Structure formats: C-alpha cells, structure tokens
Amino acid sequence: MSDNTQPNSEISLLQRIRMIYEDSDAKSQLFKTKLHTVITLVSLVIVVWALFTIAQFLVTAEWQVISDKRRAFMIGRYPEEHVWRIWPTVWMFAGLAGLSSALWLRPGRRMMISLFIAAAIVSYLFLEFDSNALKFGFGLLLGLCGYALGYFTYTKVSLNALVVRIAVLGWVLLIPVILVLLFIGDAPSTNYWGGLFVNIILAAIAIVVGTPLAVVLALGRTKEGYPIIRILSTTIIEVVRGAPLIAWLFMGRFVLPFILPSWFGLNEADVIIRTMIILIVFNAAYTAEVVRGGLQAIPKGQYEAANSVGFNGWQTLRLILLPQALRAVLPSLINQYIGLFKDTTLVYLISVVDVLEVGRKAFNELAYTGTALEVLVFVGFLFWIVTWSMSNLSKKVEENLGLGTR
Amino acid sequence: MAENQSNKVIIHAENVDKWFGNFQALKNVSADINEGEVVVVLGPSGSGKSTFIRCINQLEEHEAGVIVVNGIEINDDSRNLQKIRSEVGMVFQQFNLFPHLTVLDNVALAPRKVKKMPKQDAEELAMAGLTRVGIPEQALKFPTQLSGGQQQRVAIARALAMQPKIMLFDEPTSALDPEMIKEVLDVMRELAESGITMIVVTHEMGFAREVADRFLFFSEGEIVEEGTPDHFFNNAQEDRTKLFLSQIL
Ligand SMILES: Nc1ncnc2c1ncn2[C@@H]1O[C@H](COP(=O)(O)OP(=O)(O)OP(=O)(O)O)[C@@H](O)[C@H]1O
Numbered sequence: 001m002s003d004n005t006q007p008n009s010e011i012s013l014l015q016r017i018r019m020i021y022e023d024s025d026a027k028s029q030l031f032k033t034k035l036h037t038v039i040t041l042v043s044l045v046i047v048v049w050a051l052f053t054i055a056q057f058l059v060t061a062e063w064q065v066i067s068d069k070r071r072a073f074m075i076g077r078y079p080e081e082h083v084w085r086i087w088p089t090v091w092m093f094a095g096l097a098g099l100s101s102a103l104w105l106r107p108g109r110r111m112m113i114s115l116f117i118a119a120a121i122v123s124y125l126f127l128e129f130d131s132n133a134l135k136f137g138f139g140l141l142l143g144l145c146g147y148a149l150g151y152f153t154y155t156k157v158s159l160n161a162l163v164v165r166i167a168v169l170g171w172v173l174l175i176p177v178i179l180v181l182l183f184i185g186d187a188p189s190t191n192y193w194g195g196l197f198v199n200i201i202l203a204a205i206a207i208v209v210g211t212p213l214a215v216v217l218a219l220g221r222t223k224e225g226y227p228i229i230r231i232l233s234t235t236i237i238e239v240v241r242g243a244p245l246i247a248w249l250f251m252g253r254f255v256l257p258f259i260l261p262s263w264f265g266l267n268e269a270d271v272i273i274r275t276m277i278i279l280i281v282f283n284a285a286y287t288a289e290v291v292r293g294g295l296q297a298i299p300k301g302q303y304e305a306a307n308s309v310g311f312n313g314w315q316t317l318r319l320i321l322l323p324q325a326l327r328a329v330l331p332s333l334i335n336q337y338i339g340l341f342k343d344t345t346l347v348y349l350i351s352v353v354d355v356l357e358v359g360r361k362a363f364n365e366l367a368y369t370g371t372a373l374e375v376l377v378f379v380g381f382l383f384w385i386v387t388w389s390m391s392n393l394s395k396k397v398e399e400n401l402g403l404g405t406r
Numbered sequence: 407m408a409e410n411q412s413n414k415v416i417i418h419a420e421n422v423d424k425w426f427g428n429f430q431a432l433k434n435v436s437a438d439i440n441e442g443e444v445v446v447v448l449g450p451s452g453s454g455k456s457t458f459i460r461c462i463n464q465l466e467e468h469e470a471g472v473i474v475v476n477g478i479e480i481n482d483d484s485r486n487l488q489k490i491r492s493e494v495g496m497v498f499q500q501f502n503l504f505p506h507l508t509v510l511d512n513v514a515l516a517p518r519k520v521k522k523m524p525k526q527d528a529e530e531l532a533m534a535g536l537t538r539v540g541i542p543e544q545a546l547k548f549p550t551q552l553s554g555g556q557q558q559r560v561a562i563a564r565a566l567a568m569q570p571k572i573m574l575f576d577e578p579t580s581a582l583d584p585e586m587i588k589e590v591l592d593v594m595r596e597l598a599e600s601g602i603t604m605i606v607v608t609h610e611m612g613f614a615r616e617v618a619d620r621f622l623f624f625s626e627g628e629i630v631e632e633g634t635p636d637h638f639f640n641n642a643q644e645d646r647t648k649l650f651l652s653q654i655l
C-alpha cells in the first residue's frame with residue numbers, strides 16, 4: 001500500500017522542511033536574481049508577520065464565550081429534555097460514515113489508527129466538559145466500529161455484499177429517521193430548532209430531496225417531443241434562478257402560507273418547513289442545470305448502444321445515462337452543495353436562529369462584548385470543517401471512480 | 407455460407423422510404439433476407455447504408471413502407487420495438503461501449519436487466535461470450551483500458567449476449583488501426599460460419615467476398631444492384647457499381 005511510503009515520522013518537522021528545500025528548485029529559484037531575492041524577503045516578512053498576528057490572536061483571545069455557548073452553537077435553544085431526539089442521528093451518521101469510508105474509500109490500517117487516535121483525543125478533551133461529551137465520544141466510537149466492520153469485511157466477499165447493503169439502507173433511512181425522531185410524540189416546535197443543527201438539516205434535506213427533483217427538471221428540459229414538459233421545466237428553472245435566495249426565503253415566510261394547498265395542513269406549516277420547501281426548490285433549479293450539462297455531454301452513441309441491446313427508456317436513463325452524467329459533473333455538484341450549505345445562514349433573515357445568528361446574539365450580550373472576532377472565527381471554523389469534509393469526500397470519490405481516467 | 411441458409415425470410419423490407427427533413431435518404435428500398443444469410447452492404451459514402459440497417463432495429467424510424475423482422479412488423483407499438491431489438495444485435499463503428507462499466511458488466515448488463523437473468527448466470531454467459539471473442543482475461547478492466555480491436559470485440563460479445571437471431575455491423579473496422587482489423591474480422595468470420603443472420607456494412611472487400619452470400623449495392627438511397635460476390639466481381643451490370651468497385655479495389 002502506498003501509505004507506507006510516507007516520510008518517516010521520526011524526522012523532525014524542521015529537518016523535513018530543510019529536505020524539501022534542498023530537494024526542490026526552491027534553492028535556485030528563491031534567490032535567482034536581485035528581484036527574486038527582494039520578493040522572497042518581502043514575502044517572508046509578510047508571512048512571519050501574519051503568523052505572528054494569528055498566534056497572538058489565538059493566545060490572547062477570549063475563548064470563554066465559545067465554551068459557554070457551545071451548546072447553543074450546536075442546537076440553539078432546543079430543550080434539554082428533548083436532546084435525546086438528536087443524538088441517535090449523530091450516532092447513526094458517525095457509524096455510517098465510518099462504515100462507508102472503509103467500504104468505498106480504499107480502506108487502510110493507517111487511516112483507522114489515525115481515526116482512533118483522533119477519537120481518543122477528542123473524547124478526552126470533551127470528557128472534562130460534561131456528559132454530552134460522553135455521548136459525543138460514543139459517536140466517535142461508533143464511527144470507529146463502523147470503520148473496523150467495513151475494513152474487516154472488505155476482503156470477505158459474501159459478508160461484504162451484506163454489509164454494503166446495510167450501509168446503503170442506512171444512508172437511505174438517515175433523513176427519515178432524523179425527521180421521525182424530531183417530530184414524534186410531544187416534540188418541541190420547530191421554533192426551538194437552532195444552531196449548526198439547523199444549517200445541516202436544511203442543507204441535507206435540500207440536497208437529498210432537491211437532487212432527484214433536479215434530475216427530473218433536467219430531463220424535462222432536454223425532453224424532445226414533449227413541448228409542454230419542456231416549457232414547464234424551463235420556466236421553473238429560470239424563474240427560480242431569476243430571483244435571489246433571500247427573496248425566495250421571504251416568499252416562503254410571508255407568501256407561501258397563502259398559496260400552499262391545505263393538504264396535511266401544509267398551508268399552516270412552520271417557518272422551518274416552508275424554508276425547507278424553498279431550499280429544496282432553489283437547490284433543485286440550480287442542480288438541474290448542472291445535471292443537464294452532464295446529460296448533454298453524453299455522446300449519442302451511448303443512447304444508440306443502450307437501445308440496441310434492448311434497454312427501455314427508464315433502464316437507459318438509470319443504468320447508462322445518469323451514472324455517466326452524475327460522474328462527469330460530480331465536482332460541480334459538490335460545488336453547488338457547498339454553496340447551498342453556506343447559503344443556509346441567510347435564514348436568520350426570516351428569524352430562524354442558525355449557528356451564525358447564535359454567534360451574533362452571543363457577542364451582542366453585555367457579558368461578551370468585544371468577542372465578535374472570536375465568535376466569527378469559531379463559526380467560520382465550523383463551516384470550514386463541514387465544507388472541507390465535503391470537498392475531501394468528493395476528491396476521494398472522484399479518485400475511486402477513476403474520474404478523468406475513464 | 408449457403409449451407410447455413412434456410413428459405414425462411416427473417417428480414418422483409420418493402421418500399422421503405424426514409425427522410426431527413428427535405429432529404430430522402432432511402433428511396434423505395436425493398437429486400438428480403440433469409441435466415442442464416444450473410445449480406446454485405448456496399449455503396450459510396452452517403453448512399454444510405456447506415457440508414458438502411460439502422461431502420462432494421464429502429465434506431466431510425468422510416469416514414470413509409472413495411473419492415474418485418476423475424477415475423478414481427480415494426481409499428482408504433484413500443485412493445486414490438488422492444489421485441490425486435492432483443493432479436494437484433496448491433497455493432498457500431500465507434501464501439502459505443504459503456505465507459506462507466508467493466509467489460510464484464512458491459513456484456514452482462516443487458517441479459518440481467520432485459521432478460522431478467524440472475525446475476526451469476528448473466529456473468530457466466532458474459533464470460534463465455536468474452537472467451538468466444540478471445541479476451542476473457544480483460545473482463546475486469548474498463549473499456550478505455552483496452553485497445554480498439556479489443557473494444558470492438560467486447561462490443562460484439564455485448565451484442566451476442568442477448569442471443570440475437572440477427573447481427574448488424576456498421577463499418578465495424580473503420581475506426582481501427584490496420585493491425586487490429588484482422589482480429590475483429592476473425593471473430594466476425596467465425597460468427598458467419600456459426601449460421602447467424604448477418605448484415606454487414608464494410609469496405610473490407612477481401613473479407614466481404616469470403617463470407618458474403620449476397621451483396622447489396624446502395625447508391626443515392628436506392629439498391630441499384632444485388633447478387634453474389636462472384637456476380638459483382640465478374641459480371642457487374644450497373645455503371646455505378648463498376649465505378650464504385652474500381653475505386654475501392
Ligand atoms: N441524422 C441525420 N440527419 C440528417 N441527415 C442525415 C442523418 N443521418 C444521415 N443523414 C444523411 O443521409 C444520407 C445517408 O446517410 P448514411 O449514414 O446512411 O450513409 P452511409 O451510406 O452510411 O455513408 P458512410 O459510408 O459515410 O457511413 C447522407 O447524405 C447523410 O448526410
């Protein structure tokens with residue numbers, strides 16, 4: 001496995017940097033002419049200054065607000081006695097993520113060990129805080145178990161098929177399980193939803209429901225011989241893309257109740273539900289154009305070959321066209337999803353208290369005046385973790401699909 | 407290949423017209439092809455050869471005339487279309503393999519999904535097919551990892567996996583480097599001997615002469631001459647045929 005060719009970790013960081021410097025062209029390039037020397041020195045000064053400033057900030061910053069409000073950052077003011085509704089989905093997600101990364105992202109022992117160490121460190125840090133930390137640690141443990149399960153069944157063909165089936169089923173059930181847990185029994189009203197939890201659930205639902213819808217819209221827009229379908233799809237896409245998201249969110253808040261049909265009390269639905277509808281449609285319209293690009297890139301010969309071996313229209317779409325189209329546009333899809341995830345912060349405008357709004361409320365409190373930077377850095381960091389994971393995931397998936405090579 | 411022929415007509419085309427906008431690609435084309443017959447279609451570029459064979463499995467819809475394939479008449483009923491397509495295999499100039507599937511899946515997918523064959527049976531069938539075309543060892547590779555000749559042989563195996571009664575070939579070697587043409591022609595020669603009905607558009611005259619029972623010569627959307635290879639090489643009647651043969655030989 002190529003993992004083992006990594007540089008030996010016994011070499012210190014400084015030594016390694018020196019080795020890279022000696023090996024590379026840098027030695028000859030950095031001081032090639034007087035101009036090179038000047039640029040190198042000026043850059044060096046800027047980098048040192050930046051690093052120093054950042055370090056200074058990190059050391060002198062007032063992190064107390066983050067620690068005090070950590071619960072609100074995650075789940076807003078969701079009542080304590082109902083938090084049990086959230087943990088199972090966190091655990092389910094952790095287990096599935098672990099399992100799937102072992103099943104589909106080239107399992108390696110090295111990865112498992114580093115996961116284990118990370119889990120241990122994080123659990124230890126959180127253990128000092130409160131019992132929620134225990135539950136968090138439990139999630140990490142489940143992720144690890146999932147990974148181990150996937151890793152050890154990877155080579156056992158018969159077992160592997162079963163585990164793959166479980167993993168797929170788990171992912172399919174994840175969102176329904178979340179929703180059921182959040183709504184069964186005397187669940188708190190969605191007005192209590194808040195924090196990063198809201199951003200994640202809004203984005204997840206917009207992606208999971210919006211993407212199939214996007215495929216339908218994209219197909220509708222490319223469908224030849226059915227002008228009504230084509231005009232309808234094109235209109236939906238263009239109208240939705242024509243106005244800014246904020247406008248649609250306001251529509252959802254103030255206008256949607258009057259135009260939604262009254263089935264299942266849809267017209268009296270909470271703001272969050274209406275926001276979900278808006279985000280689903282918004283995401284679908286944008287994603288549809290991405291998918292359409294992928295569909296158009298498929299050569300005519302693929303349709304002909306599929307027809308000639310006897311596939312009907314639905315089989316051709318499902319087995320031949322969509323797999324190729326979605327593969328081809330995977331980077332743009334992830335791009336779209338990352339943008340959507342960050343756009344969920346706009347919901348503060350319709351008085352949903354998302355993670356950014358929790359932060360804003362926090363540094364406006366008298367006790368925490370002057371901590372705006374700390375709060376914003378922290379919130380930015382949370383967003384970065386999620387988006388970075390998404391882009392890393394897509395990179396891995398691309399590698400596994402052999403994108404660009406096949 | 408006359409020993410393989412029966413007198414049963416398996417493809418019947420009668421007065422077929424095909425238009426692309428204002429351009430008439432097929433003019434009143436009629437032909438009867440017997441079960442087990444190997445027919446080579448000749449003609450200059452743009453004469454309607456591809457259009458003709460693509461009408462047989464309805465990759466192109468004809469505007470007028472009758473086409474009956476294995477007793478099933480082509481009409482607007484999509485179930486008929488599905489039935490006909492499962493009787494007719496097609497091999498394209500550009501291979502048109504499914505790039506996201508392994509070679510094995512390329513071959514096994516249609517039997518599995520169209521004929522609802524269990525996965526294992528379909529894969530065994532696919533391996534048998536790949537062995538027949540001489541590349542069982544490539545089964546787990548992806549199409550782009552294969553040479554052109556190998557890809558075309560996979561395409562032949564893919565079409566055969568549906569166990570069709572008729573195979574259509576549209577210039578199967580025209581996109582290949584010269585050194586790969588032979589390996590594909592060898593597979594086709596073996597097929598021709600096996601007794602399957604074949605319609606082949608090709609410019610490989612040596613191969614055509616060897617395997618064909620009959621030539622159809624197209625010009626400007628019409629069949630202007632037909633007959634045995636011997637007839638064409640020794641006794642061609644039409645000026646257009648003679649001109650074409652003199653250019654190609
Ligand atoms: N989809 C299409 N739209 C418009 N015209 C077409 C289309 N397909 C074919 N044609 C025209 O129909 C005529 C016959 O085409 P066809 O592909 O059948 O020729 P061919 O005999 O196979 O030629 P070649 O040897 O170049 O493959 C040509 O003039 C071509 O330009």
Ligand SMILES: [Mg+2]
Nearest residue numbers: 455456457576
């Ligand atoms: Mg042609």
